[in-house]
Amino acid sequence: MFSIKIPQKMKSPEAVIEKWAVQKGEPLKKGDLLLVLKTAEEFVEIQCPEDAFLLQISKPEGAIVSRGQVAAIVGAKGESVSSPQMFQDKAPQPSSEKKQEVAEEKKPVSIPPKEVQMASDSKPTTCAEKVIPILMPQAGQTMEEGTLLAWKVKEGDRIAVGQVIFEMETDKAVMEVEAVDAGRLAKIVVREGQTVPVKTPVAYLAESDADVEAYLTAHPMTSQAAPPAEEEQQATQSGGYEGLQTAPAHTQAGRIKASPAARKIASERGIDLAAVPFGSGPGGRILSQDVEKVQPSTAGGIRKPLSKMRKAIANNLLYSKQHIPHFYTKLTIHAQPLFETYKQTKEKFPCSVNDFVVMACAKAIREYPAFRSQLRENEIIEFADVNIGIAVGTEEGLTVPVLLKADHLSLSELAEKSRRLAAAAREGKLEGVGQGIFTITNLGMFGVEEFSAIINPPESAILAVGAIREGALAENGQLKPTRLMTMTLSSDHRIIDGVLAARFLQTLKGLLENPRQLLES
Amino acid sequence: MAEHFTVAVIGSGPGGYVAALKAAQLGAKTAVIEKHLLGGTCLNYGCIPSKALLASAELLHKIRRSESLGVKVEGTVCFDWPAIQKRKEKVLAKLRGGIKGLFAARQVHLYEGRGVLEGPGKIRITDGKGQTQQITAERIILATGSSPARISGWPEDVQRVCTSDEALHWKELPRRLLIVGGGVIGCEFACMMKEYGVDVAVVEMMEELLPEMEADLGRGLHQIFAQRGIRIFTGTKVEDLSLRDGEISALLSNGQTIEVDKVLAATGRRPNTKDLGLETVGLQTERGFVRVNERMETQVKGIYCIGDANGRCLLAHAASAQAVVAAENALGKSAQYSLPVPNAVYTFPEIASVGMTTRQAQRENIPVRLGQFPIGYLGKAMAIGEESGFVKVICRRDDGRLLGVHMLGHNATEVIESAAAMLGFKAKAEDLGEMIFAHPTIGEAVKEAAEDVYERALHLPPRKVGQMAAQIEAIV
Numbered sequence: 001m002f003s004i005k006i007p008q009k010m011k012s013p014e015a016v017i018e019k020w021a022v023q024k025g026e027p028l029k030k031g032d033l034l035l036v037l038k039t040a041e042e043f044v045e046i047q048c049p050e051d052a053f054l055l056q057i058s059k060p061e062g063a064i065v066s067r068g069q070v071a072a073i074v075g076a077k078g079e080s081v082s083s084p085q086m087f088q089d090k091a092p093q094p095s096s097e098k099k100q101e102v103a104e105e106k107k108p109v110s111i112p113p114k115e116v117q118m119a120s121d122s123k124p125t126t127c128a129e130k131v132i133p134i135l136m137p138q139a140g141q142t143m144e145e146g147t148l149l150a151w152k153v154k155e156g157d158r159i160a161v162g163q164v165i166f167e168m169e170t171d172k173a174v175m176e177v178e179a180v181d182a183g184r185l186a187k188i189v190v191r192e193g194q195t196v197p198v199k200t201p202v203a204y205l206a207e208s209d210a211d212v213e214a215y216l217t218a219h220p221m222t223s224q225a226a227p228p229a230e231e232e233q234q235a236t237q238s239g240g241y242e243g244l245q246t247a248p249a250h251t252q253a254g255r256i257k258a259s260p261a262a263r264k265i266a267s268e269r270g271i272d273l274a275a276v277p278f279g280s281g282p283g284g285r286i287l288s289q290d291v292e293k294v295q296p297s298t299a300g301g302i303r304k305p306l307s308k309m310r311k312a313i314a315n316n317l318l319y320s321k322q323h324i325p326h327f328y329t330k331l332t333i334h335a336q337p338l339f340e341t342y343k344q345t346k347e348k349f350p351c352s353v354n355d356f357v358v359m360a361c362a363k364a365i366r367e368y369p370a371f372r373s374q375l376r377e378n379e380i381i382e383f384a385d386v387n388i389g390i391a392v393g394t395e396e397g398l399t400v401p402v403l404l405k406a407d408h409l410s411l412s413e414l415a416e417k418s419r420r421l422a423a424a425a426r427e428g429k430l431e432g433v434g435q436g437i438f439t440i441t442n443l444g445m446f447g448v449e450e451f452s453a454i455i456n457p458p459e460s461a462i463l464a465v466g467a468i469r470e471g472a473l474a475e476n477g478q479l480k481p482t483r484l485m486t487m488t489l490s491s492d493h494r495i496i497d498g499v500l501a502a503r504f505l506q507t508l509k510g511l512l513e514n515p516r517q518l519l520e521s
Numbered sequence: 522m523a524e525h526f527t528v529a530v531i532g533s534g535p536g537g538y539v540a541a542l543k544a545a546q547l548g549a550k551t552a553v554i555e556k557h558l559l560g561g562t563c564l565n566y567g568c569i570p571s572k573a574l575l576a577s578a579e580l581l582h583k584i585r586r587s588e589s590l591g592v593k594v595e596g597t598v599c600f601d602w603p604a605i606q607k608r609k610e611k612v613l614a615k616l617r618g619g620i621k622g623l624f625a626a627r628q629v630h631l632y633e634g635r636g637v638l639e640g641p642g643k644i645r646i647t648d649g650k651g652q653t654q655q656i657t658a659e660r661i662i663l664a665t666g667s668s669p670a671r672i673s674g675w676p677e678d679v680q681r682v683c684t685s686d687e688a689l690h691w692k693e694l695p696r697r698l699l700i701v702g703g704g705v706i707g708c709e710f711a712c713m714m715k716e717y718g719v720d721v722a723v724v725e726m727m728e729e730l731l732p733e734m735e736a737d738l739g740r741g742l743h744q745i746f747a748q749r750g751i752r753i754f755t756g757t758k759v760e761d762l763s764l765r766d767g768e769i770s771a772l773l774s775n776g777q778t779i780e781v782d783k784v785l786a787a788t789g790r791r792p793n794t795k796d797l798g799l800e801t802v803g804l805q806t807e808r809g810f811v812r813v814n815e816r817m818e819t820q821v822k823g824i825y826c827i828g829d830a831n832g833r834c835l836l837a838h839a840a841s842a843q844a845v846v847a848a849e850n851a852l853g854k855s856a857q858y859s860l861p862v863p864n865a866v867y868t869f870p871e872i873a874s875v876g877m878t879t880r881q882a883q884r885e886n887i888p889v890r891l892g893q894f895p896i897g898y899l900g901k902a903m904a905i906g907e908e909s910g911f912v913k914v915i916c917r918r919d920d921g922r923l924l925g926v927h928m929l930g931h932n933a934t935e936v937i938e939s940a941a942a943m944l945g946f947k948a949k950a951e952d953l954g955e956m957i958f959a960h961p962t963i964g965e966a967v968k969e970a971a972e973d974v975y976e977r978a979l980h981l982p983p984r985k986v987g988q989m990a991a992q993i994e995a996i997v
Contacts, residue, residue: 001995001996002993002994002995002996003993003994003996004991004992004993005991005992005993005994006991006992007989007990007991007992008992009989010989013736013740014736014737014879016879016889016890016891031990034991038891038984040737040893040895040911040913041984041985042984042985042986042987043984043985043986043987044986044987044988044989045986045987045988045989046988046989046990046991047988047989047990047991048990048991049990049991049992049993050993060888061888061918062887062888062889062890062918063883063888063889064879064880064882064883064889068992071991073996074993259952260943260946260947260948260952261946263946263947263948264946264947267947
């Protein structure tokens with residue numbers, strides 16, 4: 001293995017990596033262009049000193065490097081870079097289009113800026129300037145695709161700037177699209193009724209059909225490969241070392257022209273600049289007054305980035321609600337005996353009502369395999385171990401440590417283990433992650449009487465347990481004071497039917513209303 | 522009966538006096554306690570006196586090369602050190618008078634004496650004659666500043682082994698001066714003293730001058746200093762200092778010994794938080810600094826700390842910005858200290874910067890783009906004969922937002938304000954490049970450097986493309 005270093009004889013002591021011309025896993029030939037550095041005075045193309053295999057890029061684009069610093073690791077094909085602390089590879093993976101461009105530009109020749117600039121649109125120069133793609137516009141930040149409703153022009157027509165060329169429909173509205181370039185409409189590639197992602201070419205302007213054909217051959221039609229929109233082209237036309245570069249990232253996203261004050265106000269108020277409908281400044285630039293007219297979505301609110309945990313919770317639960325057909329069954333049990341047994345047991349060792357519930361669930365789940373089953377694609381997988389997750393609320397958010405083989409534990413073991421798991425979870429240490437088959441969530445300690453929970457995917461059910469509360473029981477026409485506890489079972493209807501859920505709850509009821517037997521069994 | 526105030530400020534430097542004026546402006550009954558001179562370090566031992574001395578030095582520098590601009594000075598050019606000192610004192614006195622006037626105009630009550638906390642809301646003030654009195658205040662703002670660090674183990678002869686406190690008020694100049702520390706203070710003194718004919722050597726432990734700033738700035742200044750005959754030892758330490766009848770001999774870590782008449786230790790500053798009674802209110806310090814949040818609140822409710830004493834940023838203008846934040850929060854408003862703070866070095870040519878350095882960006886793994894423009898390409902620079910230096914712009918690679926702007930060149934400290942404003946408004950390099958700058962100005966270099974980020978500067982030829990083989994080395 002060898003390290004590829006920034007040459008000591010580089011004139012400037014420091015430089016920024018402007019571009020990597022190769023990517024990890026690629027075979028390199030001596031003399032191949034590896035990367036381009038930008039210094040105050042020049043671009044320096046760094047060439048590969050030997051034939052080798054690129055094992056790792058150690059410094060990504062945009063990194064500052066100095067003389068003698070390691071930029072990459074090369075070696076034999078298949079060799080692995082063993083010591084990770086050596087050089088962390090933080091380089092973003094270059095996309096495949098970039099690779100194509102590199103292939104075209106591989107010869108390390110001194111390129112005058114003009115040529116470089118034309119290649120920047122990654123079109124073959126023969127027809128680059130003759131073919132203009134017409135793109136599906138992005139009307140609003142949230143628009144991802146649009147349906148072409150009707151063409152207002154046909155192939156062969158000459159079109160003028162501002163002329164309505166087609167009608168499109170988004171998820172929000174139908175609108176007319178005007179031409180931003182003039183020319184001859186050479187080829188329509190998206191038919192009426194077709195839905196395509198934004199920025200996908202829908203037609204091409206060109207004087208000759210042959211140019212379009214040549215363009216399309218050089219350019220497989222993908223939305224990424226689509227040449228940059230109007231403003232982005234401006235950005236790449238500024239020359240410089242952009243021969244190997246796609247448009248600068250800030251323009252890829254579609255730069256919105258706005259004054260610094262407008263940006264500041266927008267960021268303070270949580271307003272997306274894309275949501276500002278009109279820019280009253282020169283060239284449609286958004287000014288502060290334009291932002292002020294927009295109703296912020298989170299007026300006066302404080303914006304915080306989502307923590308990893310919050311993100312995970314959000315994704316999981318959204319997935320669950322969207323993909324698992326939940327249904328809910330609710331049952332109230334006579335909890336006087338459970339309450340008394342709990343009080344007595346607590347004298348002997350620390351435990352909670354929830355430990356009894358876990359124990360009862362473990363036994364019931366033993367009996368009902370559907371509650372330890374998961375639906376995966378076209379199969380139902382039944383698990384042998386009764387691993388029960390306990391929902392624990394922490395400062396950062398909800399976590400679910402898992403009690404493994406809960407059906408094999410006595411109440412004291414169960415109580416001790418779940419206390420330890422909850423404490424560890426509050427410190428951020430999770431056990432049994434991903435091994436749960438059923439979850440219990442209990443808000444009884446907060447006096448919550450009953451609630452319905454969202455299934456923790458890929459599990460098939462979750463039990464939401466309320467508080468033991470004082471109530472009355474009607475027996476032989478007489479009201480008798482007692483204690484009650486309500487449990488709500490959320491089940492995945494794809495594998496659990498209503499009757500099964502009801503039976504499961506009944507079994508639980510039987511176990512919890514006879515806690516002595518539960519403990520002895 | 523102790524007099525009661527809404528806000529009491531201990532210290533009247535650029536933090537303290539601004540906090541007091543702000544509090545008074547907001548309608549609070551305000552007191553300031555100052556144990557020494559109004560204006561604190563900035564006015565008496567820092568920014569202002571050094572600028573006054575540097576102004577005379579720079580004028581000398583200009584006169585000495587006036588012929589390059591076609592101006593002949595006949596006879597000898599000389600300077601009158603006592604007169605220079607006297608002018609400086611006049612400037613300081615005028616500024617102190619200014620603060621006093623502002624206090625009077627806003628009815629800020631000034632206590633001349635040493636203020637010490639004496640439990641929550643209480644301050645004991647002891648004046649020069651030893652008379653004491655107590656005042657009470659609902660909110661207390663600590664603005665006690667810092668003092669230059671003296672190096673322990675070195676001779677304690679403050680006449681010869683000095684800090685900036687003494688050096689700014691020297692009655693006479695040394696023949697040979699060793700400056701320990703090539704930071705802002707060290708560089709300003711080196712620049713000034715050389716012009717006054719002192720034989721100057723600077724020893725800096727780190728590998729370049731101005732080690733906290735963008736590396737190119739220190740490198741650029743090093744070259745300029747070297748041309749002027751300032752001896753610079755970077756990556757070097759002073760191992761030992763010995764005093765021998767009127768002469769000081771310094772042993773450097775490179776083995777060299779240099780003989781000088783005075784030593785200036787410019788190696789940092791220590792917070793003035795001792796003997797302030799912090800323990801009476803339960804305030805703790807970290808390496809002497811009183812820690813605060815973005816609202817300038819200490820751990821103790823109702824007590825704020827601003828400026829050098831909180832260690833966030835040891836600059837006068839940072840203290841003033843924090844002062845406004847503290848005064849507003851003390852009086853029920855909600856303010857935060859969050860804007861970028863420009864840095865200024867008053868050498869000639871000047872150095873200034875705002876925001877992040879490339880080194881910081883590298884440390885935080887932020888991919889960047891760089892743009893640079895040489896001052897010498899500007900019409901203004903040529904016209905006034907101030908062609909050295911450059912502007913360097915750093916922005917985020919992903920969205921182009923400005924991270925930092927760094928400048929070496931004539932009037933850099935004034936020019937940087939435009940960049941600081943843009944940075945404060947979270948502008949992109951493109952925004953800065955699109956602004957219209959007056960022509961001809963030195964500031965145009967800022968615009969051009971911002972444009973150079975995307976190779977769009979028009980007054981630079983396109984970058985040449987050079988080629989070079991990478992070095993290859995076996996990993997063992």
